[in-house]
Amino acid sequence: QSLRCEGDILRPGGGHITVAVTYTPLLDQHGRLVNIIVNVMDITRFREEEEMKSTFISIISHELKTPVALVKGYAQTLARPDAQWDPETARQGLQIIEEEADRLEALINNLLDVSRIQAGGLRLELADVNLRRLLERVAQDYRTQTDKHTIELDLPEAFPIILGDEERLRQVFTNLLSNAIKYSPQGGTIRIGGWVEGPAPDSSTPARVVIYVADEGIGIPEEDLPHIFERFYRVDSSLRRSTTGAGLGLFLIHAIVEAHQGEIWVHSELGKGTTFFVALPLQEESEDAP
Ligand SMILES: Nc1ncnc2c1ncn2[C@@H]1O[C@H](COP(=O)(O)OP(=O)(O)OP(=O)(O)O)[C@@H](O)[C@H]1O
Ligand SMILES: [Mg+2]
Numbered sequence: 369q370s371l372r373c374e375g376d377i378l379r380p381g382g383g384h385i386t387v388a389v390t391y392t393p394l395l396d397q398h399g400r401l402v403n404i405i406v407n408v409m410d411i412t413r414f415r416e417e418e419e420m421k422s423t424f425i426s427i428i429s430h431e432l433k434t435p436v437a438l439v440k441g442y443a444q445t446l447a448r449p450d451a452q453w454d455p456e457t458a459r460q461g462l463q464i465i466e467e468e469a470d471r472l473e474a475l476i477n478n479l480l481d482v483s484r485i486q487a488g489g490l491r492l493e494l495a496d497v498n499l500r501r502l503l504e505r506v507a508q509d510y511r512t513q514t515d516k517h518t519i520e521l522d523l524p525e526a527f528p529i530i531l532g533d534e535e536r537l538r539q540v541f542t543n544l545l546s547n548a549i550k551y552s553p554q555g556g557t558i559r560i561g562g563w564v565e566g567p568a569p570d571s572s573t574p575a576r577v578v579i580y581v582a583d584e585g586i587g588i589p590e591e592d593l594p595h596i597f598e599r600f601y602r603v604d605s606s607l608r609r610s611t612t613g614a615g616l617g618l619f620l621i622h623a624i625v626e627a628h629q630g631e632i633w634v635h636s637e638l639g640k641g642t643t644f645f646v647a648l649p650l651q652e653e654s655e656d657a658p
Pocket of ligand 2: 618
């Protein structure tokens with residue numbers, strides 16, 4: 369019979385690969401050992417996938433359990449036959465139930481999007497998108513949700529119309545804005561702005577619009593920056609334990625931007641703030657649209 373073992377091999381340049389080695393004895397017709405076949409297999413991806421699955425289960429179960437427990441708790445309390453809740457208490461309880469239900473809905477939608485991406489990418493419904501109007505609406509939605517933050521919009525009056533999927537782009541900017549708020553618990557100003565870039569002289573990049581969302585929050589440590597667009601990645605900080613999140617927002621944003629042939633990148637300074645930049649290509653024919 370064969371013998372199998374697994375182990376990590378450190379690479380000289382850092383990092384490691386995981387290998388599975390199988391030793392199979394080769395016997396002749398008299399049962400004597402003639403040779404040993406050694407089969408070495410790189411199972412790094414497989415291991416990563418397994419780790420991802422267990423991360424997935426622990427994060428999702430935590431992210432699902434918390435809102436469900438809150439909804440149940442508040443509903444049970446409000447429904448107690450012996451209690452006479454004053455309208456204000458009842459209203460507050462119902463508001464929490466609604467917020468938690470919203471959170472569950474958002475998480476379920478994110479999970480569905482992630483599985484769509486993994487099953488072969490996002491399908492975009494392309495049409496003209498007025499980015500300026502879209503950003504104004506998104507900013508307005510969030511202004512009503514925070515009183516600690518000032519949300520400023522600084523876009524040129526004639527910001528171009530681009531070809532894109534409006535709902536998906538809305539998702540990009542709502543996720544960026546919700547992160548900007550979530551990760552600047554002290555408040556501050558959140559700036560949304562943008563500019564138009566001509567094609568690179570060597571035409572390596574086409575004409576494009578760049579939009580940024582800048583906050584004055586906690587920032588992202590340099591060593592985490594290469595990972596933040598990965599599925600389920602969350603920076604380990606004290607805030608991680610006190611805020612909710614599955615680490616899916618940036619993964620989805622990245623996929624949506626890529627599906628638009630765009631680019632996303634980030635600048636961050638610990639303790640000072642973070643700026644996300646999204647570049648989207650500009651179509652020739654819509655360049656001079658209002
Ligand atoms: N504006 C920001 N400032 C500081 N850290 C950020 C910012 N945006 C993202 N991060 C870090 O990157 C991580 C990944 O962000 P992402 O939006 O993917 O996940 P999340 O906000 O934790 O959860 P979800 O978006 O799924 O609710 C966050 O957990 C946070 O640590
Ligand atoms: Mg997020």
